Amino acid sequence: xxxxxxxxxxxxxxxxxxxxxxxxxxxxxxxxxxxxxxxxxxxxxxxxxxxxxxxxxxxxxxxxxxxxxxxxxxxxxxxxxxxxxxxxxxxxxxxxxxxxxxxxxxxxxxxxxxxxxxxxxxxxxxxxxxxxxxxxxxxxxxxxxxxxxxxxxxxxxxxxxxxxxxxxxxxxxxxxxxxxxxxxxxxxxxxxxxxxxxxxx
Numbered sequence: 001x002x003x004x005x006x007x008x009x010x011x012x013x014x015x016x017x018x019x020x021x022x023x024x025x026x027x028x029x030x031x032x033x034x035x036x037x038x039x040x041x042x043x044x045x046x047x048x049x050x051x052x053x054x055x056x057x058x059x060x061x062x063x064x065x066x067x068x069x070x071x072x073x074x075x076x077x078x079x080x081x082x083x084x085x086x087x088x089x090x091x092x093x094x095x096x097x098x099x100x101x102x103x104x105x106x107x108x109x110x111x112x113x114x115x116x117x118x119x120x121x122x123x124x125x126x127x128x129x130x131x132x133x134x135x136x137x138x139x140x141x142x143x144x145x146x147x148x149x150x151x152x153x154x155x156x157x158x159x160x161x162x163x164x165x166x167x168x169x170x171x172x173x174x175x176x177x178x179x180x181x182x183x184x185x186x187x188x189x190x191x192x193x194x195x196x197x198x199x200x201x
Contacts, residue, residue: 002027004016004019005041014185015044022192022195032060032064040074041076042075042078045080045081046079046145050091052080079181082181085177085179086104088105091105091147102153103151103153104151107147108168121144122182123139124139131173131178132171133159136194144170144183157173168181
């Protein structure tokens with residue numbers, strides 16, 4: 001069973017539907033016992049970094065997320081869910097992220113001449129082998145919606161990158177922690193394969 005963390009973020013239902021399409025039993029919850037006994041956990045999200053951290057604190061989910069990760073349960077952050085795993089974001093100065101991985105979230109460069117937010121399909125490069133991308137060819141296209149991007153402190157955890165005015169760390173993996181800046185649940189067959197790979201971890 002896959003538990004999807006419910007903290008009033010957008011886009012939770014589409015993640016649930018994608019998992020159901022793969023035949024996976026998915027439950028949207030903020031119940032501590034369910035989250036700590038799930039086979040795997042997903043932190044989706046669309047919205048602002050500071051608001052999201054505020055909600056996670058309000059619902060007592062920050063400590064639970066740390067416990068899930070410490071237990072070794074496979075954990076996947078999607079979009080804002082990736083950003084929240086890191087230390088801080090330029091979007092919300094002074095707000096601490098979950099700090100599960102070292103790195104910061106920066107605003108996409110305004111001087112690139114590209115539209116912000118970045119909305120649309122971009123291809124991926126794979127600087128290191130990642131379990132989420134098993135059976136997926138480099139240059140596969142996935143769907144992004146974001147104005148901020150990850151710069152991971154440890155580049156060895158970066159398993160996929162894309163380019164949008166700068167090099168975007170598009171997916172990371174370390175031990176039982178996985179995250180994607182893009183939306184696998186909106187990325188057609190490639191995205192479903194990524195979710196299938198996560199379920200198989």
